Amino acid sequence: MPPVALVVQKFGGTSVGNLERMRNVAERALRTQREGNKVVIIVSAMAGETNRLLGLAHEISSTPDMREMDALASTGEQVSAALVAMTIQSLGGKARSLLGHQVRVQTDGAFTKARIQSIDDSKLLQTVEDGFVAVVAGFQGVDAEGNITTLGRGGSDTTAVAIAAAIRADVCEIYTDVDGVYTTDPNICPSAKKINKISYEEMLELASLGAKVLQIRSVEVAMKYGVPVHVRSSFSDRSGTMVLDEEGLESVVVSGVAYDKGEAKVSLVGVADRPGVVAKIFGMLAEKNVSVDMIIQSQSRGGDSRTDVTFTVAKTDLPRVKDLLEESAKDVGATIDYDSEIVKVSIVGLGMRSHAGVAAKMFGMLAGEGINIQAISTSEIKISCIIASKYTELAVRTLHEGFGLDKGGSGDS
């Protein structure tokens, strides 16, 4: 790879977890600078610090004020940024910490989950132009009134990509404790392979489907602005996974297998099949901010005009869903069934767009292992199936091998 001019590097909470690790971060930034690059680094709070601060807040109130939560939590990244800047200086380098209000990471006013609206590139560019490593506190911004905001958990990824977009960086490197994005979870499938290149679209699906390497919103921003993202290990110098525009990629049929155990299945059996009944149920759930993922409505049964409705929600929402449904189910004459022992297994790949029969192949592979599919949802580049969670490992390994991912690329045969 030729030397690049402008590099953004993001280090998470584990990478800056203590002073010794900060030294590794500082050395890497300085090495990158010595290689002829201008360097901006984004740091998270020291591992555990954000939880310590939020713990204090929750001792005061079970529902602390969101504005004050952000003023409180943002100090974690501020401390990291100052300490990492000092560490770079102690190694003989030049560095300056920059906070959300100093770089002017302008966000909307949605405290604890703000969205970045703009970033002033002038201070950042001037800082690196003057030979400093710019050490930016991740996760934080300011709204139009100058109130401190935060971007939500994992928000430092988004800060990094947004800053890379603003200053038109040549690459945004995300340093993490794994060495890239894998074809599936290596913990349950030892033949999982590191993916060298993946498209934004595929990465977005994988992140949404339970792969936790990158925060979803950061991938959205990278895709929107075409920022090349390099996911790599902070413990080695090997290159990791490049997340790119699909034009730079050959479109493999299936590039990864993901699974998500975070959902639960709810079945309403014998719902009166009249217009508006089902809509009423989902309207009520939406009103209470319950996100419904997959929905299957069976054909109306002959004669009695009743139907069955099955859908999935986040397990964490299940207690709330139960409360809501117990009342209204009676109105619609249904009985309710809950199942938390499910998993959503998904395959993702750009090539699905042009290859027919991928879904049929997936269903066939699962059926071949005697695994019953309880629900299906698809998009242009992904297929997800709900199955019993006891089959998770078997299903993941079967799909991983069946689509040839253990051979370093998905087969088309």
Next chain:
Amino acid sequence: MPPVALVVQKFGGTSVGNLERMRNVAERALRTQREGNKVVIIVSAMAGETNRLLGLAHEISSTPDMREMDALASTGEQVSAALVAMTIQSLGGKARSLLGHQVRVQTDGAFTKARIQSIDDSKLLQTVEDGFVAVVAGFQGVDAEGNITTLGRGGSDTTAVAIAAAIRADVCEIYTDVDGVYTTDPNICPSAKKINKISYEEMLELASLGAKVLQIRSVEVAMKYGVPVHVRSSFSDRSGTMVLDEEGLESVVVSGVAYDKGEAKVSLVGVADRPGVVAKIFGMLAEKNVSVDMIIQSQSRGGDSRTDVTFTVAKTDLPRVKDLLEESAKDVGATIDYDSEIVKVSIVGLGMRSHAGVAAKMFGMLAGEGINIQAISTSEIKISCIIASKYTELAVRTLHEGFGLDKGGSGDS
């Protein structure tokens, strides 16, 4: 006292040292608000937090960068402000934290010891106008480029008084762990009495002379802008000491006795009595940032044209002074003598201006107890004597009683 409209209250690190104490602070602020006042409170970092942060910095470097030190240390007050605001909310009140860059506490660029240049009163006034308790992070500001600065140790006192001046508050209450300013240190003189009212000038002298209740710079600001300061206990509701313009006071001859064990005495014996020799020595000390307090040059001795020079410096500077003098003393042909076993005992009072003979009376009292005076310095409203430190208690008690301070006012007889 009639209800006042606009009250500034400052709480130090001990007063916000844990969540329970923050609750006391919150309750006091709300009580003040309920009594019909608009309330701005200034908070320090939780006790111990600033030292913890600076400790981290010093693990990285023995001379950490001042700009980064300020970015780091200022998080302590930010955490306090957010937590105290949450605590007020948890008690049903309205509160908003405000940071140095949000209130726009504009300072010069002298990191770790910045001086306030201006404060934007509009946000503060709007906040209290809207019924919120404004909870301001003390100790911090921003320079013209938006860099975070801090005001130095004890800087929250200065923030409080400067904000009180900016918003034309009716009073600035400084809450501390003692219930006011005393005629002398109650620990060594049990008959010490709380002073109900004292002038800025006297308070300034007392603060400079070792009384640690108020930071010196905060008294300077209060005097400059005529801010009435009320020093009082955070553990009781009794009124403490009002620091006021002298017009509101009867001018007692002596209002307090202070002592300071922080100085050491240096004597150069047998210095060549030529023009420029002494100037050279003090020039060299000034160049190395050593502050010299008192200087006594004895009469030139007959015949050999040599003189003795005695001066005092802070004990903490003594090692540096020794290094500097060892070399240059030879050049001027002097021998050097050091004495750390000294104390500076001072009397302060506006009435000295119009009353002759106060100094003579002080010297007489000390002589009456067999205490030798080694050096003297005076200003319009104070007289300081250097004596052997073993006489500290005896001297303080003698002067306290001799000037009638144990009777609740200095006698003129």
